[in-house]
Amino acid sequence: MRKTCSFDNVLKVLVLVALPVVFFLGTICIGRYPVSLGEVLGCFKAFFTCDMGAVSQQTYAVVMSIRAQRALQGLLVGASLAASGACFQSLFRNPLVSSGMLGVSAGSGFGAALSIIIFGTTVFTPGFSFGFGVLAVVLAYLVGKIAGGSPTVTLILGGTIIQSIFSALLSLLKYLADTETQLPAITFWLMGSLASTKTSDIWFAGIPMVLGMLGMILFRYRLNVLSMGDREAKTLGLNVGANKIAVISCATLATAGAVCVSGVIGWIGLIIPHICRMIFGNDNKWLVPASISIGACFMVLVDTICRTLTAGEIPLGIVTAIVGGPFFIYLLKKTKGGGW
Amino acid sequence: MALLTVKDAAFSYRSKKGVEKHVFDGIDFSVERGEIFCIVGPNGCGKSTLIDCLLGLNKLEAGDILIADKSISEFKARELASHIAYVPQNHKITFGYTVLDIVTMGRTYEQRVFEPPTEEERDYARKCLSLVGLSGFETRDYSKLSGGELQLVLIARALCQKADVLIMDEPTAHLDFRHELNVMEIIAKLVKEQQISIIMATHFLNQAYYLENAGVNTRVALMSDCHFGMIGTPSEVLSEENLLKVFNIVTEVASTKDGERKYIIPLYNEK
Numbered sequence: 001m002r003k004t005c006s007f008d009n010v011l012k013v014l015v016l017v018a019l020p021v022v023f024f025l026g027t028i029c030i031g032r033y034p035v036s037l038g039e040v041l042g043c044f045k046a047f048f049t050c051d052m053g054a055v056s057q058q059t060y061a062v063v064m065s066i067r068a069q070r071a072l073q074g075l076l077v078g079a080s081l082a083a084s085g086a087c088f089q090s091l092f093r094n095p096l097v098s099s100g101m102l103g104v105s106a107g108s109g110f111g112a113a114l115s116i117i118i119f120g121t122t123v124f125t126p127g128f129s130f131g132f133g134v135l136a137v138v139l140a141y142l143v144g145k146i147a148g149g150s151p152t153v154t155l156i157l158g159g160t161i162i163q164s165i166f167s168a169l170l171s172l173l174k175y176l177a178d179t180e181t182q183l184p185a186i187t188f189w190l191m192g193s194l195a196s197t198k199t200s201d202i203w204f205a206g207i208p209m210v211l212g213m214l215g216m217i218l219f220r221y222r223l224n225v226l227s228m229g230d231r232e233a234k235t236l237g238l239n240v241g242a243n244k245i246a247v248i249s250c251a252t253l254a255t256a257g258a259v260c261v262s263g264v265i266g267w268i269g270l271i272i273p274h275i276c277r278m279i280f281g282n283d284n285k286w287l288v289p290a291s292i293s294i295g296a297c298f299m300v301l302v303d304t305i306c307r308t309l310t311a312g313e314i315p316l317g318i319v320t321a322i323v324g325g326p327f328f329i330y331l332l333k334k335t336k337g338g339g340w
Numbered sequence: 341m342a343l344l345t346v347k348d349a350a351f352s353y354r355s356k357k358g359v360e361k362h363v364f365d366g367i368d369f370s371v372e373r374g375e376i377f378c379i380v381g382p383n384g385c386g387k388s389t390l391i392d393c394l395l396g397l398n399k400l401e402a403g404d405i406l407i408a409d410k411s412i413s414e415f416k417a418r419e420l421a422s423h424i425a426y427v428p429q430n431h432k433i434t435f436g437y438t439v440l441d442i443v444t445m446g447r448t449y450e451q452r453v454f455e456p457p458t459e460e461e462r463d464y465a466r467k468c469l470s471l472v473g474l475s476g477f478e479t480r481d482y483s484k485l486s487g488g489e490l491q492l493v494l495i496a497r498a499l500c501q502k503a504d505v506l507i508m509d510e511p512t513a514h515l516d517f518r519h520e521l522n523v524m525e526i527i528a529k530l531v532k533e534q535q536i537s538i539i540m541a542t543h544f545l546n547q548a549y550y551l552e553n554a555g556v557n558t559r560v561a562l563m564s565d566c567h568f569g570m571i572g573t574p575s576e577v578l579s580e581e582n583l584l585k586v587f588n589i590v591t592e593v594a595s596t597k598d599g600e601r602k603y604i605i606p607l608y609n610e611k
Contacts, residue, residue, distance in 0.1 A: 093434040218454040225448050227435060232428055235395050236501070237421025237449025282435035285456065 012286070016293040020075055023300040027074070028067045030304055035059055035067075043068075071300055073197045073206075077262045078272075078299020080209040080254035082291040083216050085269030086276065087251045090227040090284055091244065092152055099255045099269030102159040102248065106166035107136025108259040113173040113186045120181075125189070126204055126260040133256035136162050137248065151230060191315030192263035194303050205261040212254025213292055219247050220284040227284075267320040268295055271328045278331050298324070342370035343504050343537055344394075344424075349403035351389055363389045364566045365402070371505060374535040376527070376556055378548045380578075381563030382587060387541040388429075390563075391509050394539065396420050407504075418449035425498035429509040431490065436483035439493055443468055446500025468499040471534070472526050488519025492526060499530070508540040512547070520544075528554040545583075546603050548574040553601040562586055578604060 028040050042055040043063040052060065084099035092101065100106065111132025115125045143158030144151075177183045216223075222243050225233050233240050255269070276290040299316075302323055306314045350365035363386040371377045379387050392398040394405060396412055405412045407423045415423070425446070443465040444457045451457065469475055472492040477485075482493055491511060498506050511527070512520040528551055530536055542548070551558040552574040560577040561568045564586045570577050583591045583604075590607045 090435065093432070095434070221451070221456050222453065224437065224441065225445050228445065229432060231395075231397060232426065232431070234397065234417055235421060235424070235426035236445055237418040239417050277435070282437055283441055 012280070012290075016289055020079075020293055020296045020300075023297040024071050024075060027071045027300045027304045028063055030308060031062075031067065032308070033062050035063055039063070069199060069202060070194050070197045070303070073194050073202055073261060074300040074303045075296040076202075076206055076209045077194070077258040077265070078268055078302075079292040079296040080213060080258040081265065081268040082272035082276075082295025082298075083213050083288055084251035084255045086273035086284070086287050086291040087216050087219075087223060087247055088269075089273055090223045090287075091247055091251075092156055093227055093229060094156075095274070096270075097156075098266075099251065100163070100264075100266075101156070102140040102252065103136035103162040103166060104133045104252055104255045105259055105264050105266075106163045106170070108133035108256060109190055109264050110136075110166045110170045110173070112189050112260070112263070113170055113177070116185050116189065117173055117177055117182055120185075123200070126201055129260035130205070130208070130256045132166075133259055134252060136166055137252045137256075141245075141248065188315065189263045190317075192265040192317040192320075193306070193313060193315055194262055195307070195313050197261070201261045205257040208253040208257035212250045212252070212257065215246065215250030216254065216288050217292070219243070219250065220288040223247060223284040223288070262316065265299075265316050265320055267317075267324045268299060271324045272298055274328065275331055343373055343407070344539075345370040345406040346394075347404045347406065349390075349393065349405065350401045351386075351393055351398060352401055354401075362566060364563070366567055367403070369561060369568065369571060371537050371539060372557070373504070373537055374531060374557055376531055376538045376540060376551050376558045378551075378558065378560045378574075379539070379541045379563055380543070380545060380548065380560060383543075385563045386566065387563060388509060391507055391539075391541055394507055395424060395426055421449040421501055421503070423503055424505050424507060425501035425503035427491075427494050427498045427506060427508040427511055429511075429513055431494055433483045433490075436481040438478065439469065439474070439480045439482045439485070440465055440478040442482050442493055443496045443500050446497045446502075449501070465496070465500050468496040469493075471499060471530065472496045486519070488515050488522055491515065491519070491523055495523075495526065495530075499534075499536075504537060506536055506538045508538060510541060510543065512542075512544065524550050527551070528556050531556050545574075545578050548578060549602045549604060575602065584610060 025037060025040055029035050029037055039055060039059050040063055042053055043060050046052050046055050046060060047064055081099050085097070088097045088099060088101045089095055108129040112125050112129040114132070115122070115128035140158040140162040141155065143161055144155035174183060174186055177186055222238065225236055225238050226240070226243060226247065228236065230240050272295040273287065273291050276287055276294055280286040280290045302316060302319045305323065306316055306319050346367055346369050349367040352359045352362040354360055367390065369377065379390065381387055389398060393400050396415065396417070399413065412420055440462060444462055446465065446468070447457060447461040466478060469477060472495050474489065474492055474496065477489070477493070482490065485493065512523050515523065524547055527538060531538060532555070548558060548560045558574055559571060560574050561571045562577050562582060563569070569586060570582060578593070580591050580593055583589060588610050590610055591604055592607055593602060593604045595602050
């Protein structure tokens with residue numbers, strides 16, 4: 001019996017690793033300038049060996065400097081949002097919580113809008129957005145602390161308060177913004193897009209996203225114990241405060257990194273963890289890695305739809321909800337919510 | 341030597357203005373290996389607060405709680421978990437983990453930060469499950485268990501901590517007649533066979549009699565007016581006079597027809 005179990009596990013790992021690779025290569029092939037899989041692989045070979053071989057200059061440019069970057073960013077963003085959502089659900093013992101719980105998204109949105117109003121759309125936007133995203137979580141944590149310790153309820157309350165304050169400030173900025181240039185820029189930024197992915201963004205946002213996800217993967221066993229609640233986690237021998245801060249920090253790094261380059265993309269941090277719960281169960285040992293893998297695939301899929309469905313770009317946030325909602329209902333019907 | 345000693349313990353809830361609510365003081369007792377120590381008393385007498393102090397969740401205002409001559413205030417969470425395990429009264433289920441995952445969490449304090457549970461730890465968890473009579477439940481979803489089974493899983497998780505003292509807060513609250521008996525049988529068996537010690541807060545006075553009848557070393561502390569009024573065997577403490585004093589009710593202590601088992605029934609409120 002134990003043998004078949006481990007075979008199952010190997011299969012699961014293989015699927016979780018292979019799926020994002022398939023989606024990554026797949027999305028590079030798709031677009032108005034069609035590229036075959038062979039050409040894509042040729043480009044990667046050329047990239048690593050500096051030998052162009054049979055690949056044309058134009059194909060190489062499309063694949064490497066446009067689509068591959070965007071696809072990579074998509075993988076990272078989706079994975080980060082989904083993993084943070086999964087972690088927050090366990091940490092706050094609440095299946096309705098998502099990655100924006102502690103105000104990261106609201107703070108990031110405000111930061112981005114502020115930078116658009118001060119500097120116009122520039123390289124400063126991701127930095128501002130990231131900074132304010134992290135600031136919002138720190139504030140939420142401090143507000144939670146006022147009530148003494150860091151009990152889960154006050155932390156959620158703190159998050160809600162900070163979230164609404166930043167939303168209000170964002171509305172104020174929108175109200176003050178120039179309606180010809182700034183307001184549309186803010187609005188489109190908030191709807192989410194990967195269209196403007198630059199190499200510098202991948203480095204700037206990629207590092208916190210990767211670090212955050214790494215941390216979440218490492219902390220996943222602790223996360224199971226934390227989800228028993230503060231009292232029980234403490235009597236089981238866990239330093240609850242320190243572990244909580246560590247998990248929140250990792251999730252915040254990853255989410256702020258994702259939001260600062262892609263804008264506010266709802267849904268992924270809520271539904272991907274649930275989809276993974278239905279398929280892989282609630283043990284964070286599997287849930288966190290599965291959320292990373294499935295979140296990455298889902299984001300790439302949605303982004304591919306966004307850039308190919310019409311001549312223009314459809315904002316990501318719209319498509320995540322339209323694609324995600326029905327898929328979620330389908331899964332709910334199929335598993336009867338058996339995952340939780 | 342006593343496993344756990346409580347010396348002259350006192351606690352009050354405080355705010356900046358001063359003492360908000362005095363809960364207890366002068367609490368003195370010790371627990372020996374292989375013994376069940378029941379704390380009984382009216383609602384709001386401070387049982388749960390005392391239990392939180394024993395678990396290190398509340399800090400005593402005065403006095404001390406000693407394990408092996410060392411104050412538990414000097415213990416880190418992981419060290420305390422190796423001595424004291426907790427079976428909670430209200431466990432809120434959020435996500436459906438497997439029963440084995442839950443029980444294995446008892447070994448958390450021995451794992452380093454990023455370490456997964458080992459196969460040996462899982463095997464030990466399986467052993468604990470069999471001790472509470474739940475072999476075969478390993479892969480079941482714990483959110484779909486009955487209340488009685490859930491309670492046994494939580495007891496197994498506490499056993500898995502290999503702690504000397506198990507602390508139970510109302511272990512049979514919300515359980516039906518049969519499951520209550522089932523839990524009590526398991527508790528009696530564990531104390532007799534595994535020589536663990538249990539500190540238990542309970543409202544069901546007959547549980548103390550049940551344990552005494554079953555031949556387990558049982559002592560009862562009757563808590564009222566911020567103090568332990570009396571400590572002794574169930575027969576000594578849970579007498580008709582004492583219950584009239586503390587609960588203000590008239591009761592009758594009786595025996596089963598074969599004369600081997602004692603029990604107590606409440607008759608009416610003293611007007």
